[in-house]
Amino acid sequence: MLRVGYIGLGLMGKSMARNIMKAGFPLIVHNRSREAVEELKAEGAKTATSPSEVAEQVDVVFTNLPDSPDVELVALGTGGIIEGARQGLIFVDNSTIKPATARHITERMGEKGVFCLDAPVSGGDIGARQGTLAIMVGGPNQALEQVRPILEAMGKTITHVGDTGAGQIAKAANQIMVAAQMVAMGELLIFARKAGADPQKVIQAIQGGAAQCWTLDVKPERLFAGNRSPGFKAYMQAKDLGIVLDTARSYGIPLVSAAVHNQLYNSMLEMGLAEQDNSAVIGVVEALANTNLLGESRWSS
Numbered sequence: 106m107l108r109v110g111y112i113g114l115g116l117m118g119k120s121m122a123r124n125i126m127k128a129g130f131p132l133i134v135h136n137r138s139r140e141a142v143e144e145l146k147a148e149g150a151k152t153a154t155s156p157s158e159v160a161e162q163v164d165v166v167f168t169n170l171p172d173s174p175d176v177e178l179v180a181l182g183t184g185g186i187i188e189g190a191r192q193g194l195i196f197v198d199n200s201t202i203k204p205a206t207a208r209h210i211t212e213r214m215g216e217k218g219v220f221c222l223d224a225p226v227s228g229g230d231i232g233a234r235q236g237t238l239a240i241m242v243g244g245p246n247q248a249l250e251q252v253r254p255i256l257e258a259m260g261k262t263i264t265h266v267g268d269t270g271a272g273q274i275a276k277a278a279n280q281i282m283v284a285a286q287m288v289a290m291g292e293l294l295i296f297a298r299k300a301g302a303d304p305q306k307v308i309q310a311i312q313g314g315a316a317q318c319w320t321l322d323v324k325p326e327r328l329f330a331g332n333r334s335p336g337f338k339a340y341m342q343a344k345d346l347g348i349v350l351d352t353a354r355s356y357g358i359p360l361v362s363a364a365v366h367n368q369l370y371n372s373m374l375e376m377g378l379a380e381q382d383n384s385a386v387i388g389v390v391e392a393l394a395n396t397n398l399l400g401e402s403r404w405s406s
Contacts, residue, residue, distance in 0.1 A: 112135045112166065113136060196220070199224055211244070224256070229337045276345075284345075333378075338380055338381070
């Protein structure tokens with residue numbers, strides 16, 4: 106049985122680590138804040154005080170961290186995974202980071218004989234809890250096949266996209282579509298409200314047609330209930346779009362709509378909505394249209 110380490114127990118990471126443990130894999134966890142560590146410890150996980158200490162004790166170490174600098178620090182910094190790594194260790198990063206960062210980490214880890222997979226995920230906190238995430242993998246296929254049983258504890262779709270960095274490219278592409286859907290949903294709901302139709306009836310009408318998508322299946326019910334708490338936080342969506350645009354610039358790729366969506370998410374941050382769900386970008390549309398989805402005097406809940 107592979108010994109597994111998991112570093113980064115945030116909104117999704119904690120659930121993903123828990124599912125690994127439920128699948129029977131011995132688990133060692135580490136996180137900057139202790140609350141999630143203690144929670145998983147009470148459920149049977151062992152704990153470590155640093156990323157290097159995790160790496161010393163496992164066959165596979167996962168990370169799930171906010172951004173590229175965080176992953177680079179945990180992987181390569183003082184007390185990082187690389188200091189506890191040995192030849193044959195497999196490092197799997199579930200974070201969403203720049204493809205270039207994934208390639209840099211892989212190069213450095215390769216000097217110690219560590220195999221690296223960039224394996225970002227999609228499906229939000231619901232998918233993390235239910236173990237139904239889509240996992241996009243870049244890196245050597247041999248390493249993927251070794252860790253596939255662990256990934257199957259976290260996700261229902263595991264796709265080997267290509268070489269190192271390809272998983273992150275796939276996730277960036279995913280986030281282009283996610284942002285487009287969230288913005289379009291916000292616009293169509295406020296369009297319906299202000300033009301005089303019942304937004305809930307409009308959703309029912311269009312879900313059975315060409316507009317049907319995961320976003321319309323999952324998010325409107327929460328918005329109509331006044332719930333804008335995060336399944337995936339808005340500031341993370343903004344961060345991911347920054348990665349998309351930075352990568353696009355490096356390859357000379359024009360992404361016109363993604364640039365506009367990035368501006369809308371940055372407006373969310375300026376409006377103090379950073380901790381809300383990425384679907385709460387509707388709040389920006391509400392402000393621009395001076396119309397609230399629920400017909401209330403305030404713009405956001």
